[in-house]
Amino acid sequence: MPGGAAATVEFRGVRREFGSAVALDGLDLTVRPGELLALLGPSGCGKTTALRMLAGFEHPDSGEVLVDGEDVTRVPAHRRDAGMVFQSYSLFPHLSALDNVAFGLRMRKVRTAQRHARAAELLDLVGLGDKGGRFPHQLSGGQQQRVALARALALRPRVLLLDEPLSALDAKVRLTLREEIRRLQRELGITTLFVTHDQEEALSMADRVAVMRAGRLEQCAAPVELYGRPATAFVAEFVGTMSRIPGRLSSGAVEVLGQRLPVDGTAPGSTEVDVLVRPEAVRVAADDQGDARVVATAFLGATVRLTVRLADATEVKADLPAHEAAALGAGATVAVTLPERPVLVAARAR
Template identity: 85%
Template sequence: MTTMTTATLEKAAEKAATVEFRSLRREFGATVALDGLDLTVQPGEFLALLGPSGCGKTTALRMLAGFEHPDSGAVLVDGEDVTHVPAHRRDAGMVFQSYSLFPHLNAVDNVAFGLRMRKVRTSERRARAAELLDLVGLGDKGERFPHQLSGGQQQRIALARALALRPRVLLLDEPLSALDAKVRLTLREEIRRLQQELGITTLFVTHDQEEALSVADRVAVMRAGRLEQCAEPAELYGRPATAFVAEFVGTMSRIPGTVQDGTVEILGQRLPVDGQAPGAGEVDVLVRPEAVQVRGDGAGTATVVATAFLGAVVRVTVRLADGTEAKADLPAHEAAELGAGSAVRVSLPERPVLVAPRVQK
């Protein structure tokens, strides 16, 4: 991808918009797609909407695009209520999972389609399309038709088309999910680099937590039409606000513990609780695999169940004395001596831990 001119960058930065969802509610029959969604996206921010299928993330995006309307609540762009403004007047560019290119148009004409609908002169729209194709690394593919392009190339064309009208907001609805792993990784890096160059306010819908954490300034985790937490990736991963966020974002093990006097007893240790401690009683302690410490010990009460090589680390699954399984990520040299059936001792670092109500298995 090429670097944009200073003038183009300044023009893009000037148009970056603030987006607000205010108490959005939408029902489809008996299904509640959005249940009072409140969320603000800052100018020039790259925000990922993350959650499982059916959580409402795509519905929220379609409301911003103008393809859906809420039963109640409002959508604002730079303080202007656009809830009932037609889609073609929203000043938003959208990229879909399925590319949605016109098969009878070549790449240049696909990119220039919106400009043609706005009666922009032929020479100007073709020049703009050529500029954008160059920007997405396809400057030499302008005369090719969609069937002559790979999936990744088609999605780049769709991205260029979304940017052709210089929108104030860019909307990306699962744009990488139809691509293979290697192309997906490359394109997500290019999308992030392009967004930073343009400075355009961007909402990115995905169910892939790794994707969201790697590209977004902030990640908004949704569940059942509601916002669970919106935070920067490091905070979301390291200090999840709810058990759902903790387990949806990354790998998390539940280890039984007992709370008393604001601390939790677990694995023979007593550790402080991260956040407000619940009343005395049984809880599950939620721990990341990189926080679980495992060492071989013939007198240990835990047993290695399985190991999996993950490249930089080996993930070791251990079964505790009560039958609970936990996962630990260890350097390869430490895991080398821990085969299935090995007796081990399991511990946690001396720092606050996240707890949740006990889940009976």
């Protein structure tokens, strides 16, 4: 598996069990050349198992893993052309930043001058050109993660694997590194599989996001499609904030909040359903005769998130521009409506 060009990665019917637990249940997924694809889902959904499967640290019970059409399912990890960045950095404490980055090249018997030049070039690329002589304990968490990223890139892998690399960092550093990783990935054009449990991280960084649940793929789509047109109720509620409002199906439409709206996608078989709506789609207006009441507000900068309690005690989140929400403090009586467009419905929550 020679290094260099971006690769196509495929999981075909991959299944992996650990005792009675099914980590991957027939995973079918393709990562396109040069794209950054995020694996997103709750703990135990199988996203890290899929990443380790591609790295060669796990092997499937059935199914295949392919890189550019080549079956690498049983190829040992050290023979796969993949670079991996771990959550815990995993830097060698007794080696300088330069030597950490050069370590893989050293194992491949690259000459000292050549590997040091390559390591220095990569440290420059991640903004640490002046930190090559420092040891891991002399670097901040964010700097250590940059060194780990440079080390993963040193062998010019066709595939870059990132296992929740930012979760141990504070919010400001995480945001900076998020932008840096995305810039580098685009600049190098390297196929990247990125595991995260952070929805904002996935939506802001990835070309496509694959949402997983119980070892299965729920939906794989561009962030705007995933957020705006979720394929299932699970995706709708896992990605972003979503409220459930009781409704009733009738003649192909749903009756909700005194309105009759078309249904987006397939409707469940039951008549009693929940309508799933994003906070920015909920319209709230002051109304002395309204049967809903604002019970809480949260200032989010340009917007304010209202929590509104409907007559049946259902609570709905609504995002309004700050200037519109100024007159709608806790206790305000309001009317709640939805835009005249198709809505996603799901079986009524019990």
